[in-house]
Amino acid sequence: MNENILKIDNITVKFGGLIAVDSFSMYINKGELIGLIGPNGAGKTTVFNAITGIYKPQSGKIFFKGIDITGQSPQLINQIGIARTFQNIRLFSDMSVMENVMVGQHSYFTNGKALKFLHKHDPSFPKPSWRPWLVGAILKTPSYLKAEKTMKEKAFELLKKMGLQKYADFKASALPYGQQRKVEIARALATNPSLLILDEPAAGMNPHESEELLETVKKIMKEFSLTILLIEHDMKFVMNLCERIYVLDYGKLISHGSPYEVQNDKKVIEAYLGDEVYA
Amino acid sequence: MDIGLNALIQNIFNSLSLGSLYALIAVGYTMVYGILRLINFAHGDIFMMGTYFAFYAITIFFLPWYLGFLVAILITGLLGFSIEKIAYRPLRNAPRISSLITAIGMSFFLESFAVVVFGGIPKSFNVYPKFFSDIILIGQSRIPLLTFITIGVTFFLFLILWWILYKTKIGLAMRAISVDIPTTSLMGANVNNVISMTFVLGSTFAAVAGILWAMKYPQVQPYMGFTPGLKAFIAAVIGGIGSIQGAIVGGFLLGFLEIMIVGFFPSLAGYRDVFAYVVLVIILMFRPTGIFKIYSEQKV
Amino acid sequence: MKRIPLKINLILTIAFLIGIYFFLSNVSVLGDYWSRIVTLVAIYSIMAVSYTLVNGITGIFSLGQAGFIAIGAYTSALLTLSLQQKEMSFFIQPLIWPLNSIQIGFLPATIIGGLVAAFFAFLIGYPSLRLTGDYFAIATLAFAEIIRILIQNLYGVTNGTLGLKGINPYTNVWWAWGWLLVTVLIIGSLKYSSYGRALRAISEDPVAAKVMGIDVFRHQMMAFVISGFFAGISGALYAHWITTLDPRPTSLGVMLTFYVLIMIVIGGLGSITGAILGAIFFAFVSQWLRIFESNITIFGFTIPGVPGMSMLILSVLFIVVMIFWRRGLMGKEELNWQKIYNFFKKVEVQNE
Numbered sequence: 001m002n003e004n005i006l007k008i009d010n011i012t013v014k015f016g017g018l019i020a021v022d023s024f025s026m027y028i029n030k031g032e033l034i035g036l037i038g039p040n041g042a043g044k045t046t047v048f049n050a051i052t053g054i055y056k057p058q059s060g061k062i063f064f065k066g067i068d069i070t071g072q073s074p075q076l077i078n079q080i081g082i083a084r085t086f087q088n089i090r091l092f093s094d095m096s097v098m099e100n101v102m103v104g105q106h107s108y109f110t111n112g113k114a115l116k117f118l119h120k121h122d123p124s125f126p127k128p129s130w131r132p133w134l135v136g137a138i139l140k141t142p143s144y145l146k147a148e149k150t151m152k153e154k155a156f157e158l159l160k161k162m163g164l165q166k167y168a169d170f171k172a173s174a175l176p177y178g179q180q181r182k183v184e185i186a187r188a189l190a191t192n193p194s195l196l197i198l199d200e201p202a203a204g205m206n207p208h209e210s211e212e213l214l215e216t217v218k219k220i221m222k223e224f225s226l227t228i229l230l231i232e233h234d235m236k237f238v239m240n241l242c243e244r245i246y247v248l249d250y251g252k253l254i255s256h257g258s259p260y261e262v263q264n265d266k267k268v269i270e271a272y273l274g275d276e277v278y279a
Numbered sequence: 280m281d282i283g284l285n286a287l288i289q290n291i292f293n294s295l296s297l298g299s300l301y302a303l304i305a306v307g308y309t310m311v312y313g314i315l316r317l318i319n320f321a322h323g324d325i326f327m328m329g330t331y332f333a334f335y336a337i338t339i340f341f342l343p344w345y346l347g348f349l350v351a352i353l354i355t356g357l358l359g360f361s362i363e364k365i366a367y368r369p370l371r372n373a374p375r376i377s378s379l380i381t382a383i384g385m386s387f388f389l390e391s392f393a394v395v396v397f398g399g400i401p402k403s404f405n406v407y408p409k410f411f412s413d414i415i416l417i418g419q420s421r422i423p424l425l426t427f428i429t430i431g432v433t434f435f436l437f438l439i440l441w442w443i444l445y446k447t448k449i450g451l452a453m454r455a456i457s458v459d460i461p462t463t464s465l466m467g468a469n470v471n472n473v474i475s476m477t478f479v480l481g482s483t484f485a486a487v488a489g490i491l492w493a494m495k496y497p498q499v500q501p502y503m504g505f506t507p508g509l510k511a512f513i514a515a516v517i518g519g520i521g522s523i524q525g526a527i528v529g530g531f532l533l534g535f536l537e538i539m540i541v542g543f544f545p546s547l548a549g550y551r552d553v554f555a556y557v558v559l560v561i562i563l564m565f566r567p568t569g570i571f572k573i574y575s576e577q578k579v
Numbered sequence: 580m581k582r583i584p585l586k587i588n589l590i591l592t593i594a595f596l597i598g599i600y601f602f603l604s605n606v607s608v609l610g611d612y613w614s615r616i617v618t619l620v621a622i623y624s625i626m627a628v629s630y631t632l633v634n635g636i637t638g639i640f641s642l643g644q645a646g647f648i649a650i651g652a653y654t655s656a657l658l659t660l661s662l663q664q665k666e667m668s669f670f671i672q673p674l675i676w677p678l679n680s681i682q683i684g685f686l687p688a689t690i691i692g693g694l695v696a697a698f699f700a701f702l703i704g705y706p707s708l709r710l711t712g713d714y715f716a717i718a719t720l721a722f723a724e725i726i727r728i729l730i731q732n733l734y735g736v737t738n739g740t741l742g743l744k745g746i747n748p749y750t751n752v753w754w755a756w757g758w759l760l761v762t763v764l765i766i767g768s769l770k771y772s773s774y775g776r777a778l779r780a781i782s783e784d785p786v787a788a789k790v791m792g793i794d795v796f797r798h799q800m801m802a803f804v805i806s807g808f809f810a811g812i813s814g815a816l817y818a819h820w821i822t823t824l825d826p827r828p829t830s831l832g833v834m835l836t837f838y839v840l841i842m843i844v845i846g847g848l849g850s851i852t853g854a855i856l857g858a859i860f861f862a863f864v865s866q867w868l869r870i871f872e873s874n875i876t877i878f879g880f881t882i883p884g885v886p887g888m889s890m891l892i893l894s895v896l897f898i899v900v901m902i903f904w905r906r907g908l909m910g911k912e913e914l915n916w917q918k919i920y921n922f923f924k925k926v927e928v929q930n931e
């Protein structure tokens with residue numbers, strides 16, 4: 001049972017009268033690569049927002065590694081191992097690419113609360129010890145400088161893996177769109193996640209770039225032993241990459257299975273056709 | 280017992296008149312916030328300028344008081360119009376904090392302007408007809424006529440406001456725009472005109488409140504707008520900022536609170552100005568949307 | 580453009596600091612009046628740098644700065660006032676114990692002033708930081724007003740409307756500039772650390788920062804408390820510079836917050852060096868503009884001075900900066916030798 005790295009149990013998210021996600025359930029096993037698809041406005045991003053703690057579902061529960069994380073704060077959820085990217089890129093645009101990635105590492109060095117939380121649920125996790133990190137950072141103590149150096153090296157390594165090293169000192173907002181999406185992934189990886197969730201990572205990329213991204217995603221998945229959940233409109237991308245696919249329409253799960261099964265599901269075809277007629 | 284009852288009646292009338300003034304100012308804050316999401320920090324100073332305009336219209340230009348008041352109200356409306364056009368419009372698409380900072384600067388500007396042009400020394404506002412101070416007896420309670428005038432004028436202005444908002448085209452546009460600027464402009468309404476009109480309306484209300492205020496505490500000075508302005512803003516937050524009913528209800532609530540607490544606990548008189556701030560903090564902590572909830576969380 | 584090597588950077592910085600040292604040692608040449616202004620510049624700079632940590636670097640808009648300055652000022656003054664002076668001043672209501680029987684040195688009093696202000700920043704930050712944007716601004720303004728009204732009414736502690744008089748004029752050029760150096764070193768070091776990156780991230784996009792695992796509330800609180808501490812320090816220095824304190828809105832009230840806001844807006848929200856430049860600008864321009872406030876005699880004609888003129892001109896300038904030049908002098912960046920070099924290089928190229 002604890003093989004599920006993520007388990008969503010009947011969650012419902014409402015905005016006023018609008019039911020954006022309607023008793024939706026899903027699970028992800030460790031090491032899987034899962035797709036979440038559906039027409040525009042189906043509620044996919046809202047599911048991500050519920051997982052990452054930005055919205056609290058009105059009912060239902062979300063478990064991560066068997067721990068109930070429903071209604072926990074976004075920072076805590078990140079600290080225990082879920083990282084994400086945004087559909088509408090949300091980089092820190094005034095900061096350099098390198099700094100963006102280093103922001104991702106910050107809490108990893110100061111995550112007392114997350115460690116406490118994990119320790120409570122599973123005593124095999126180490127008990128957090130208080131480190132006077134802020135004072136060290138201000139006085140620039142040797143141990144701080146060492147940590148800062150490690151952060152820099154790690155960040156640079158990550159950038160290299162994403163093929164972004166030549167942009168390290170660029171302002172994030174100065175990069176082309178496709179590269180910015182990759183920086184978002186690097187920044188998410190910097191938080192040391194075990195589950196990475198990507199909201200339309202290939203949006204706005206040309207076929208060549210999206211091909212490249214596909215390879216990168218496969219590569220990082222292996223290298224960081226990640227589990228990945230992604231939303232994507234690019235069907236080729238999803239069908240090539242994902243082991244299982246969930247399909248949402250009007251907040252409801254309408255289909256679930258292997259790419260082949262989903263592709264041939266009548267309900268899915270109807271949902272997408274209907275979407276095209278009205279779009 | 281009789282004395283207690285008299286004091287109570289007196290306090291109720293005082294609360295109603297103070298509440299009227301807060302409500303009149305609060306409406307201006309809430310309308311601007313509803314449309315631009317801007318705390319018009321200078322609103323309290325527009326209120327102050329209104330009283331000076333009235334003062335000088337009567338003392339220097341020798342207008343009869345009713346004409347002087349009317350002219351002052353119109354000029355204040357014009358002032359609100361120009362402030363929006365000169366200082367706020369260029370920043371409409373800037374980060375919201377920039378407009379807030381500009382509004383603070385505008386408040387500072389109006390205060391310094393008043394110090395320079397009108398002088399920093401308080402002036403006695405004795406330009407209104409003497410019969411306003413006549414005492415009317417209700418039972419044993421002595422209520423000045425001005426209190427009734429204040430309440431009556433406020434009530435009348437709110438009727439006009441209701442008429443504008445619900446029976447005129449510009450009112451419809453104002454209500455639509457506070458929900459969604461882009462859509463409203465698609466509907467063909469001239470957004471700039473509607474925003475200007477909102478400032479004019481809010482400023483005239485502030486001028487009326489200022490004149491009534493200056494007659495009640497017969498004095499004018501450059502910094503007189505700060506505290507009433509801040510409190511009226513708090514009233515708008517209590518009611519739910521953006522909501523006009525909310526601003527009115529909040530204004531009266533605050534008026535009652537201030538008068539009644541001091542009425543029952545006279546030793547707290549020195550802290551009278553603190554109540555509003557404390558209420559503000561409590562409201563913001565537990566129900567930041569105020570009584571009439573208008574805004575929900577923003578989309579991620 | 581050519582990059583300035585680290586060594587030269589270091590040498591220039593040391594030379595600059597030595598230059599400042601010589602300037603300050605000989606400041607008395609300028610006369611009493613101007614050396615007081617030079618001291619005031621440092622006090623203003625501390626106010627501005629601590630304010631920009633919150634309003635610029637962390638990107639939350641507080642309007643409560645004057646409250647913390649006032650707390651620092653009153654706390655330290657009550658600690659350094661002589662016992663006779665206390666007895667003389669507090670004639671409506673005697674000063675409460677233990678304040679009526681202690682007198683301590685300037686340095687500990689300053690530090691205690693900063694700590695008390697920091698503690699209040701914590702108390703105020705706790706509820707206020709749950710709010711965002713303009714709600715936070717209004718809440719902090721309300722708290723600052725509450726502080727001011729309390730000061731005005733607690734006769735047994737603050738002497739109420741009578742204020743405090745006869746505070747020892749301890750603050751000299753060295754104290755003020757020394758504390759400024761400490762402030763800049765600490766807040767600068769914070770800005771250029773992992774925490775500073777987190778703060779800048781929060782100022783750009785708090786939601787994205789949260790999702791990166793950053794505890795936004797805690798970080799904002801940290802910045803707010805540190806800012807409160809240095810605001811308290813600046814208040815303590817100010818009290819022992821001006822030697823009398825009173826709780827009017829125009830002295831330690833919202834007006835002071837406006838002044839500091841002018842400094843950091845002109846300097847560029849989020850820049851430490853910008854805040855200092857803004858403070859220097861404000862101190863000198865507001866002094867210089869005073870000529871409009873006293874009578875001017877030209878060829879035997881006397882133009883009467885207009886009180887309040889300096890603030891009027893500054894407020895116009897402030898609005899103009901906001902509309903046309905929102906970056907201010909420095910934007911979010913810091914002045915360094917490279918920038919100065921680039922600037923002169925550009926001027927040179929244009930002149931050719």
Ligand SMILES: Nc1ncnc2c1ncn2[C@@H]1O[C@H](COP(=O)(O)OP(=O)(O)OP(=O)(O)O)[C@@H](O)[C@H]1O
Nearest residue numbers: 015020039040041042043044045046047577578579
């Ligand atoms: N904060 C919010 N407030 C109100 N409605 C919201 C909010 N967030 C999302 N919605 C609504 O919920 C529904 C689902 O939105 P969501 O963004 O999850 O769709 P999506 O599947 O990600 O669509 P897309 O493919 O366009 O990204 C939409 O109708 C959207 O308008």
Ligand SMILES: [Mg+2]
Nearest residue numbers: 044045046087
């Ligand atoms: Mg989406």
